[in-house]
Amino acid sequence: MVATVQGEGAVVHGFQLNDLQRKDSLADRNALLRPGDLVHVRVYRGDSHSSTYTEYDVPYAPRMRVLEVLQYISSHQEPNLAYRWICGSKMCGTCGIRMNGREVLACWEAVLPSMTLEPLRNLPVIRDLVVDRDPYEDRVASYEPWVERAKPYADFPEHLDSAQMARMSLASEALTCISCMACFSACPVIGLGDLTKFSGPAPLVQAAQTVLDPRTSDQKRDRTLGKLEVFSCVSCYKCEEVCPAHIRIVSHVIEPLKRLVAEKYPRRARHSLSFERIVRRRGWINPSELVLRTRGFRALSNPGRVLRLIAHHKISLRKLLFGWWSRNAACRLIDLGRNKL
Amino acid sequence: MVELRYDVIVVGGGAAGCLAALRFTEKRLRVLLVSKSLAGKGGASIFAGNLVLSGRMLGNTAEQAHSTAEFLVKYHNQYLIDQRWAERCGRWVESNYYAELERAGLYLRRDRNGSVVTSPGPIRSVAANVQGNSGVNLMDVRRKQLIRAGVARLEEVMVIDLLKRRDGSVGGVYAVSILSGERYVLQARAVVLATGYSDRLHRRSTGTREMTCDGLVMAWRAGAALQNLEMQWWHTNDLATPAVWQRVQIYPNPILGAPGSARMVTAAHEDFFDQQRDDPMAFGPYCLQLKALHKLVKKGAARYDGGYFSGFDNMPVSDVETYTAYAKAYHQLGMPGPHALLECGVTAHYRQGGVVVTDLTRMRTDVPGLYVAGGLGGHSNGLIALASFDGFNVADGVADDFDRLGSGDVDPASTRAVEMRLRDLASSGRRATGQYPSQIKKDLQAAMWDHCGVEKNERGLQTMLAILDDLATNALPNMRVPGGDGKCAYEFLGAIELDNMVEAARLIVLSSLQRQESRGPFFRDDYPYTDNVKWLAANIIRRTSAGVSFERRPYKCERFSPGFERKLNSEVPW
Numbered sequence: 019m020v021a022t023v024q025g026e027g028a029v030v031h032g033f034q035l036n037d038l039q040r041k042d043s044l045a046d047r048n049a050l051l052r053p054g055d056l057v058h059v060r061v062y063r064g065d066s067h068s069s070t071y072t073e074y075d076v077p078y079a080p081r082m083r084v085l086e087v088l089q090y091i092s093s094h095q096e097p098n099l100a101y102r103w104i105c106g107s108k109m110c111g112t113c114g115i116r117m118n119g120r121e122v123l124a125c126w127e128a129v130l131p132s133m134t135l136e137p138l139r140n141l142p143v144i145r146d147l148v149v150d151r152d153p154y155e156d157r158v159a160s161y162e163p164w165v166e167r168a169k170p171y172a173d174f175p176e177h178l179d180s181a182q183m184a185r186m187s188l189a190s191e192a193l194t195c196i197s198c199m200a201c202f203s204a205c206p207v208i209g210l211g212d213l214t215k216f217s218g219p220a221p222l223v224q225a226a227q228t229v230l231d232p233r234t235s236d237q238k239r240d241r242t243l244g245k246l247e248v249f250s251c252v253s254c255y256k257c258e259e260v261c262p263a264h265i266r267i268v269s270h271v272i273e274p275l276k277r278l279v280a281e282k283y284p285r286r287a288r289h290s291l292s293f294e295r296i297v298r299r300r301g302w303i304n305p306s307e308l309v310l311r312t313r314g315f316r317a318l319s320n321p322g323r324v325l326r327l328i329a330h331h332k333i334s335l336r337k338l339l340f341g342w343w344s345r346n347a348a349c350r351l352i353d354l355g356r357n358k359l
Numbered sequence: 360m361v362e363l364r365y366d367v368i369v370v371g372g373g374a375a376g377c378l379a380a381l382r383f384t385e386k387r388l389r390v391l392l393v394s395k396s397l398a399g400k401g402g403a404s405i406f407a408g409n410l411v412l413s414g415r416m417l418g419n420t421a422e423q424a425h426s427t428a429e430f431l432v433k434y435h436n437q438y439l440i441d442q443r444w445a446e447r448c449g450r451w452v453e454s455n456y457y458a459e460l461e462r463a464g465l466y467l468r469r470d471r472n473g474s475v476v477t478s479p480g481p482i483r484s485v486a487a488n489v490q491g492n493s494g495v496n497l498m499d500v501r502r503k504q505l506i507r508a509g510v511a512r513l514e515e516v517m518v519i520d521l522l523k524r525r526d527g528s529v530g531g532v533y534a535v536s537i538l539s540g541e542r543y544v545l546q547a548r549a550v551v552l553a554t555g556y557s558d559r560l561h562r563r564s565t566g567t568r569e570m571t572c573d574g575l576v577m578a579w580r581a582g583a584a585l586q587n588l589e590m591q592w593w594h595t596n597d598l599a600t601p602a603v604w605q606r607v608q609i610y611p612n613p614i615l616g617a618p619g620s621a622r623m624v625t626a627a628h629e630d631f632f633d634q635q636r637d638d639p640m641a642f643g644p645y646c647l648q649l650k651a652l653h654k655l656v657k658k659g660a661a662r663y664d665g666g667y668f669s670g671f672d673n674m675p676v677s678d679v680e681t682y683t684a685y686a687k688a689y690h691q692l693g694m695p696g697p698h699a700l701l702e703c704g705v706t707a708h709y710r711q712g713g714v715v716v717t718d719l720t721r722m723r724t725d726v727p728g729l730y731v732a733g734g735l736g737g738h739s740n741g742l743i744a745l746a747s748f749d750g751f752n753v754a755d756g757v758a759d760d761f762d763r764l765g766s767g768d769v770d771p772a773s774t775r776a777v778e779m780r781l782r783d784l785a786s787s788g789r790r791a792t793g794q795y796p797s798q799i800k801k802d803l804q805a806a807m808w809d810h811c812g813v814e815k816n817e818r819g820l821q822t823m824l825a826i827l828d829d830l831a832t833n834a835l836p837n838m839r840v841p842g843g844d845g846k847c848a849y850e851f852l853g854a855i856e857l858d859n860m861v862e863a864a865r866l867i868v869l870s871s872l873q874r875q876e877s878r879g880p881f882f883r884d885d886y887p888y889t890d891n892v893k894w895l896a897a898n899i900i901r902r903t904s905a906g907v908s909f910e911r912r913p914y915k916c917e918r919f920s921p922g923f924e925r926k927l928n929s930e931v932p933w
Contacts, residue, residue: 046693047693048692048693079600079601079602080600080601081600081601081692082601082602083601083602083603083604085603086601086602086603089603089797092797092849092850093795093797093798093801094798097795097796097797097839097841097850098841098843098847098850100846100847100849103568104396104397104400104401104567104568104569105401105405105406105567105568105606106567106568106603106604106605106606107603107604107605107606107607108687109405109406109492109494109495109606110396110397110400110401110405110495110567111400112396112397112400125603125604126691128691144538144846144847145846145847146847148538148847151397159506162507163503163506164463164464164500164503164504164507165463165464170462174457174458174461175457175461175467175475176461177473178469178473179472179473180471180472180473182473183469183470183471183472183473186466186469189466190466190468190488193466193488193496194488194489194492196495197400197499228464231464231466233464
């Protein structure tokens with residue numbers, strides 16, 4: 019990253035992040051390099067226990083992808099560099115890595131003049147850019163990701179009516195998932211580790227493929243729904259941002275799943291349902307009531323914390339008893355949003 | 360070292376291997392599936408773009424059903440096929456295949472009213488969810504079926520060689536985990552090789568990373584005969600760049616739900632192939648496209664690796680984007696949409712030939728205990744449906760033969776030989792000063808592209824033989840093999856892959872020299888005629904004590920016949 023200042027006006031030469039921010043289209047990104055330019059790469063080397071970064075320079079080729087950079091390094095400079103790929107064309111979903119902190123498919127992503135390449139997060143690193151897929155695969159398998167019908171059918175093709183097709187469109191979107199785990203790595207709630215039992219975006223997409231499929235029997239659907247942990251999702255949309263298949267994971271997968279779980283297993287949705295009920299009744303959210311309704315009297319089991327919260331004005335007895343605002347407007351807004359979905 | 364014993368071992372996690380493993384499980388045989396990549400995520404099967412309908416389904420007529428059989432024999436195999444097998448296969452695809460997949464949960468794309476969307480052309484196709492990505496969904500269904508059925512899998516595990524019993528029958532495999540370095544001796548009554556057809560032997564090829572001729576060469580070393588290795592198919596519509604997108608195609612087959620298909624044009628934007636116009640009955644118009652391109656190259660108007668273009672500028676963008684994934688490349692290159700034209704190049708695609716199957720109902724080879732399924736077989740060009748048919752059959756075959764198969768231990772000498780080979784490789788890494796396996800692979804792929812590419816002739820093929828000799832005597836013994844603790848040993852195992860690739864290339868070049876004609880995608884400049892008198896025949900290669908021997912075995916034309924004796928291949932319409 020060379021920056022030279024020339025006289026007045028501080029003309030900056032060479033690539034800077036700002037260039038990318040100003041012109042962040044793929045066409046512009048592809049135009050950042052010319053054949054013969056060097057791509058400067060820092061690569062994570064090591065495993066979950068110890069690691070270092072090694073730097074390489076790789077000559078740019080037309081429309082170069084990150085995978086070509088890795089192939090160049092392994093055949094010219096570092097034969098032991100470990101990276102996984104199978105198809106090279108966004109179908110197998112095995113070459114997911116992080117480039118400059120963002121999850122990408124190595125086979126699909128245009129190179130940048132300066133790149134740091136790291137393995138996906140939230141999974142054990144076997145070596146360099148290769149992660150252990152098993153924790154993810156085991157979780158998906160536990161959701162029984164297959165269609166089970168209520169009864170067999172005779173003819174081919176199976177009869178599906180237009181009402182079923184209306185539901186199939188969401189399942190069809192989920193079916194474009196290639197299990198690359200980009201979203202699993204990007205998810206900040208998964209990043210909290212064992213603090214939550216959140217299923218994670220990719221496993222939920224895999225579950226949604228059959229849960230939202232109208233061919234799946236109610237019994238099988240409810241069995242899978244009972245295993246999902248959806249309500250820890252904070253709707254930050256990180257997963258949608260990185261999904262190479264452009265699946266609208268929050269709005270078209272997690273939110274429909276939340277609704278189904280809430281209908282079938284309301285106790286699991288206590289936090290969301292209480293939240294909605296409070297807003298409907300009060301016109302705004304009251305955190306004290308939310309905590310009481312979600313956690314019950316367990317919320318009072320740590321008196322020290324309760325006193326601290328009162329001292330910091332997080333809990334207000336006055337607002338708990340007298341805080342009522344325009345409930346009609348709130349109800350209208352909630353219903354509007356629900357109808358939109 | 361882990362030693363395991365099963366009833367049967369299936370090598371390969373594509374369409375043939377997965378279905379075989381599922382069928383074995385149904386038959387209550389204890390099966391182990393060994394896959395060099397992830398089962399259902401590797402191999403050529405995930406690349407299946409469409410599912411071609413065979414028979415009178417979903418609006419196909421009797422005439423169309425007939426055309427489908429004709430398609431298999433004529434366009435797909437240039438008559439180098441057992442026509443009875445082709446008919447049996449067609450019937451199975453029609454009556455079992457699609458229905459079984461749908462029952463297993465495959466979603467065939469529907470319209471708003473629930474009708475399955477087909478292409479409107481004379482031979483219909485459907486898609487699993489999205490056209491262009493059907494194989495991804497189909498193989499994902501298979502992967503999940505394997506999980507559901509509890510089929511034992513060893514994934515990202517490379518089979519180094521077949522292991523034999525003292526009586527010469529195949530009784531297991533020796534395998535190494537790519538990720539952990541763990542070594543396995545896996546024994547069984549029978550081994551099914553289902554390692555596919557599309558190997559990365561040329562500078563541009565459609566195979567996946569792991570497809571490096573391993574199955575072909577293991578079968579050869581075990582003593583199996585091979586046939587029609589020279590019959591290499593080429594894809595004309597894969598993108599010229601980026602280099603890793605060798606399987607991203609702007610393919611001129613019929614679009615689902617709308618009339619029309621991509622157009623192939625010269626640099627001057629003149630049409631040179633339009634499937635709807637030039638070849639409406641050939642669903643996979645590979646050969647005719649290639650012949651059209653061949654003429655252009657001869658005129659100096661294009662190259663096999665670029666200089667011509669393909670795109671959907673002849674139809675509304677919405678037709679392309681409704682049911683297909685074809686637009687994904689345009690978007691990722693930052694182009695406005697699929698109406699732009701993209702530069703294309705040829706890639707080595709199917710290999711029609713492969714291991715000789717001596718009994719096509721049981722998928723036996725001439726080595727006891729060794730069975731073959733899918734594209735690795737020399738009995739037909741690949742297609743996901745045909746590979747599945749093989750997977751289905753091989754399970755019946757092994758189950759029928761089961762009581763007659765050997766059950767004794769493999770010969771320890773057989774295991775020791777593999778271990779010696781691995782030890783040699785590991786120690787050569789310390790002393791050698793030559794190139795790494797991946798560099799030599801690139802040299803090999805470049806040489807195969809130059810001398811055993813689309814156009815072949817005696818001189819080029821002899822040059823290639825000399826290059827292969829040189830590689831075998833100089834490059835391979837001095838190869839630098841990286842050591843390490845065996846974890847993620849891609850490059851170490853790459854040395855084994857390279858051995859396989861060099862041997863396969865030699866057999867392919869020898870077979871190409873032997874077939875003295877041109878046929879379909881096989882262009883010999885020095886023998887430009889298709890010769891049905893002499894070469895409507897399998898070109899079989901066998902190992903002998905003196906080297907190799909060839910046999911020419913004619914095919915019977917019981918139902919379809921080419922109707923001419925000799926004709927310039929460029930004028931043959933298939």
